[in-house]
Amino acid sequence: MQNDMIYLRLRQKIRVHPGSRLLIENIAQIIGDDKICMNIQKIPIHQITKEDKNLIVIDVMQVIHVIQSKLLLEVQVVGPAQTIVEVQYPKKKLAPVYFVLIWFLLFIGAALAIMNFHEDVSMREVHQQIYKIVTGIDNPKPLLLQIPYSFGLGIGMVLFFNHLFKKRFNEEPSPLEVEMFNYQQDLDQYVIVHENEENGNRKP
Known part of the structure; x- marks a missing residue:
């Protein structure tokens, strides 16, 4: 044996x-x-x-x-x-019209969220005060600060998420990827526990 x-x-x-x-x-x-x-x-x-x-x-x-x-x-x-x-079952391709609609809704939602945040913290007044402190001129539309700030906001988000479309800037995972990984780990753990409970219930 x-x-x-x-x-x-x-x-x-x-x-x-x-x-x-x-x-x-x-x-x-x-x-x-x-x-x-x-x-x-x-x-x-x-x-x-x-x-x-x-x-x-x-x-x-x-x-x-x-x-x-x-x-x-x-x-x-x-x-x-x-x-x-x-x-992995074959995924249905998303029709272009739905893709454009979803992209448009996300774009509008993100824009509204940013604008509401800036309104809550009085970002326009902050720019006016900074412009007056630096130049001594009271300007209600300090475009010299607002335009670079707008570009910097977009660039900062790209660097924060470490992606530009499909291009990755370095090997470090982005905060979104870390959160997705943690979510997937929790989901896998739930599936394991739930499946074990179901198997236990099936026993005679």
Whole structure:
């Protein structure tokens, strides 16, 4: 009787196409005897169907059960206990008219937010006071300050978000990317907990 050991580490998240057949090598990294690892990697673990929708959680206990049903092995788990499988269905292309409408609404919303903020903090009066302090002239429309300020506001936002269209200025993630990453982590954790609760409820 052969009693070998392998080390198994589940991938945190993978993306697959509809109808894919998941093998253990798709969701996990395995270290051990080369021949044993090659056999384990080709073991099917799940078949994607329409009933799965777009998110599937595969638990490490399910993987160990499948492995030990084929081979007598000791499995040492390292890393996360679940893998989230995201099924990527073809996305519908957005019609140009909807794209223009959404872009226009976002543009108007952002412009109104900036103008309301400037009105709340009396930015025009601040510029007038700064212009009077520097030049000694009382000017109700200090364009010498307002025009550079407007350009600086746009440039500052581009630098803050570290993107100009698809161009990235450096490797540092932008605050928006960090917030999106944190949101995705929380979402993944919710999916894992929710899926485990549903699996528990299905038990007889």
